Amino acid sequence: MAxxxxxxxxxxxxxxxxxxxxxxFYAGIDCxxxxxxxxxxxxxxxxxxxxxxTPWDYNWDKRQLFNADTTPSSLDKPKATRHIILxxxxxxxxxxxxxxxxxxxxxxxxxxxxGRRLKQLNFPYSRIxxxxxxxxxxxTDEIIKHLPGVPTVPCDLIREGAPFPPEPAVQNxxxxxxxxxxxxxxxxxxxxxxxxxxxDPSQTEDxxxxxxxxxxxxxxxVCRALQLPPEAWIRVSLDNGxxxxxxIRPSGTVSLRWLGNSGYMPPxxxxxx
Amino acid sequence: MAxxxxxxxxxxxxxxxxxxxxxxFYAGIDCxxxxxxxxxxxxxxxxxxxxxxTPWDYNWDKRQLFNADTTPSSLDKPKATRHIILxxxxxxxxxxxxxxxxxxxxxxxxxxxxGRRLKQLNFPYSRIxxxxxxxxxxxTDEIIKHLPGVPTVPCDLIREGAPFPPEPAVQNxxxxxxxxxxxxxxxxxxxxxxxxxxxDPSQTEDxxxxxxxxxxxxxxxVCRALQLPPEAWIRVSLDNGxxxxxxIRPSGTVSLRWLGNSGYMPPxxxxxx
Numbered sequence: 001m002a003x004x005x006x007x008x009x010x011x012x013x014x015x016x017x018x019x020x021x022x023x024x025f026y027a028g029i030d031c032x033x034x035x036x037x038x039x040x041x042x043x044x045x046x047x048x049x050x051x052x053x054t055p056w057d058y059n060w061d062k063r064q065l066f067n068a069d070t071t072p073s074s075l076d077k078p079k080a081t082r083h084i085i086l087x088x089x090x091x092x093x094x095x096x097x098x099x100x101x102x103x104x105x106x107x108x109x110x111x112x113x114x115g116r117r118l119k120q121l122n123f124p125y126s127r128i129x130x131x132x133x134x135x136x137x138x139x140t141d142e143i144i145k146h147l148p149g150v151p152t153v154p155c156d157l158i159r160e161g162a163p164f165p166p167e168p169a170v171q172n173x174x175x176x177x178x179x180x181x182x183x184x185x186x187x188x189x190x191x192x193x194x195x196x197x198x199x200d201p202s203q204t205e206d207x208x209x210x211x212x213x214x215x216x217x218x219x220x221x222v223c224r225a226l227q228l229p230p231e232a233w234i235r236v237s238l239d240n241g242x243x244x245x246x247x248i249r250p251s252g253t254v255s256l257r258w259l260g261n262s263g264y265m266p267p268x269x270x271x272x273x
Numbered sequence: 274m275a276x277x278x279x280x281x282x283x284x285x286x287x288x289x290x291x292x293x294x295x296x297x298f299y300a301g302i303d304c305x306x307x308x309x310x311x312x313x314x315x316x317x318x319x320x321x322x323x324x325x326x327t328p329w330d331y332n333w334d335k336r337q338l339f340n341a342d343t344t345p346s347s348l349d350k351p352k353a354t355r356h357i358i359l360x361x362x363x364x365x366x367x368x369x370x371x372x373x374x375x376x377x378x379x380x381x382x383x384x385x386x387x388g389r390r391l392k393q394l395n396f397p398y399s400r401i402x403x404x405x406x407x408x409x410x411x412x413t414d415e416i417i418k419h420l421p422g423v424p425t426v427p428c429d430l431i432r433e434g435a436p437f438p439p440e441p442a443v444q445n446x447x448x449x450x451x452x453x454x455x456x457x458x459x460x461x462x463x464x465x466x467x468x469x470x471x472x473d474p475s476q477t478e479d480x481x482x483x484x485x486x487x488x489x490x491x492x493x494x495v496c497r498a499l500q501l502p503p504e505a506w507i508r509v510s511l512d513n514g515x516x517x518x519x520x521i522r523p524s525g526t527v528s529l530r531w532l533g534n535s536g537y538m539p540p541x542x543x544x545x546x
Contacts, residue, residue: 053504056441121540168329168526226508228501231326235499236529237520243536247510253441256509259529263516263536267394 057227058252061197078250080199083123083208086218086244087114087143088260091271092135103138110241110269111139115146117243117264123208125150129195130212131158139241140212150210157191160214166234188217192224198248218244225254236260240271330500331525334470351523353472356396356481359491359517360387360416361533364544365408376411383514383542384412388419390516390537396481400424402468403485404431412514413485423483430464433487439507461490465497471521491517498527509533513544 058064065077090107093100103111118125125147130140132154144152161184162174174180195211219233225246238244239262247255262270331337338350363380366373376384391398398420403413405427417425434457435447447453468484484491492506498519511517512535520528535543 053438053440054502058441117536165326167326168331226505228505229327232499232501235527239530254508257512257533258535259532261531261534261536263390263531263534263538265536 054227056253060227060252061193063198064252076201078199078201078203080203080250081206082197082199082203082248083206084196084221084246084248085118085123085208085210086221086246087111087118087139087210087212088215088218088238088240088242088244089131089133089135089139089212090142091240091273092138098133101134103135106269106271107135107240108138108142110265110271111142112145113265113269114139114241114243115143118143118210119146120264124205126207126209127151127153128210128212129153129155129158131160131214131217132156133159133214136212136214143210143212147210155191157187157194158211158213158217159187160216161185161188163188163216163220163233164230167229167231168234170234188220189224191217192221196221196225196246196248198250198252222246222256222259226256227254237272239265240273241265327500329526333500333525334466336471337525349474351472351474351476353476353523354479355470355472355476355521356479357469357494357519357521358391358396358481358483359494359519360384360391360412360483360485361488361491361511361513361515361517362404362406362408362412362485363415364513364546365411371406374407376408376415379542379544380408380513381411381415383538383544384415385418386538386542387412387514387516388416391416391483392419393537397478398423398481398483400426401483401485402426402428402431404433404487404490405429406432406487409485409487416483416485420483428464430460430467431484431486431490432460433489434458434461436461436489436493436506437503440502440504441507443507461493462497464490465494469494469498469519469521471523471525495519495529495532499529500527510545512538513546514538 063078090103090110092103092107095101128140128143128147128150130136130152136159137154140152144150162176162180163185165178165181166173195209199207215238216233218238219236220230222228222236222244223230223233225248236259238260242260242262244259244261245257247257249255336351363376363383365376365380368374401413401416401420401423403409403425409432410427413425417423435449435453436458438451438454439446468482472480488511489506491511492509493503495501495509495517496503496506498521509532511533515533515535517532517534518530520530522528
């Protein structure tokens with residue numbers, strides 16, 4: 001990594017430790033005040049600031065092995081990596097009643113392209129879990145045409161909903177009012193706990209699972225899996241039919257490989273709603 | 274939005290306000306304790322918990338207009354949306370010395386595909402800003418073959434570096450030790466402040482700008498633009514040549530449309546390093 005920035009290389013950052021604000025701001029951002037300040041004043045301190053980053057919680061899925069009196073054998077340790085591929089359903093006709101919410105022709109076309117792409121990627125898919133809402137069922141129908149033989153599993157937990165109060169707030173949303181969070185939040189969180197975790201120690205090979213569901217569910221899963229503030233889900237948009245890929249390693253670290261990857265669609269097939 | 278989850282609809286979340294932890298955890302996550310708790314105990318409270326989400330800072334780019342004694346005229350208000358398309362350079366031969374870090378044949382092929390995709394997307398690109406590191410310059414050469422006439426601007430600020438101490442930490446990285454953050458952090462933050470902000474009031478049309486740069490720079494920009502903890506940049510991976518798209522609205526809200534979008538590449542052309 002080259003270091004050729006004479007202009008910046010002498011700008012040192014104040015070395016004092018920063019206190020956590022009482023307002024609930026996550027502490028990492030506390031560092032930016034001093035960084036901005038450093039541009040204006042530059043100090044002589046050579047210490048890097050002790051930024052109060054939030055530590056990664058390796059036990060986020062309650063599957064971390066701790067060294068106890070009885071050290072677990074290597075047989076008990078997760079060995080495999082789980083790849084979670086989250087697919088957003090296609091464009092659909094909106095109605096209050098879910099049974100009427102069929103995919104548009106474009107929506108079917110989008111998911112046909114997504115199915116082709118999944119086939120082309122040629123991962124050893126172990127299952128397709130799909131939301132039981134009409135638009136997700138119909139999206140799954142398009143995908144499985146290209147992945148015959150992959151088991152499909154319907155699931156109510158990953159139906160669309162209001163996972164968490166978004167920030168910034170969205171005017172007139174959710175239409176049902178704050179009660180929507182009471183109903184949907186615990187259910188979508190339960191889906192997260194059920195599906196998004198490191199591999200079981202009995203899993204010997206890396207796995208690839210497809211989940212066909214909804215924008216809010218996917219965005220919430222991404223925030224939670226990356227240990228980001230859950231209210232931030234609203235700051236992401238997902239194209240219809242797009243692929244979002246989370247990798248969960250045996251150690252409990254998580255990586256987002258793709259988010260809203262729709263590049264296999266011609267531009268005139270891309271839609272957001 | 275259907276509400277058919279009888280099993281969950283009666284699970285109510287404790288109504289107490291939660292206190293901010295002293296450990297520096299961002300407070301949104303504080304809600305999960307009570308959510309988990311609610312599954313086990315379910316209370317009679319019908320109040321949604323007051324989650325201590327971090328408010329969106331509308332003045333993050335110091336361009337928010339406030340109602341002062343002299344209310345600004347409509348001429349002073351931003352009207353346009355800025356679309357920022359961040360391109361990661363292609364695969365390259367690694368050497369300590371940047372001038373030797375040429376793209377591989379695959380890397381050139383990747384950026385040729387990226388250039389074709391940008392052309393196909395057919396946005397009215399106003400400029401291509403590119404990092405002055407060899408692999409980014411060569412990546413830009415491939416792109417501009419498909420976008421002749423779009424002005425190109427070299428920039429030292431968006432060269433690769435160590436933007437912020439990652440969490441979880443990466444063993445033996447950065448190779449130069451913590452001093453790398455002192456040099457690169459303020460420079461990459463300065464790049465963020467220079468390029469990532471809402472439109473100027475004088476801008477009348479939505480704009481599309483391409484930035485050809487590096488994984489750490491792009492990941493840091495995304496965290497900062499979405500007001501996420503900057504240390505989280507390490508939790509994202511970006512394919513070589515992939516497209517990451519940020520939309521900045523006149524109000525100061527920001528949306529991530531794509532992250533690591535490489536779907537226009539055949540699977541055998543996809544690489545991470």
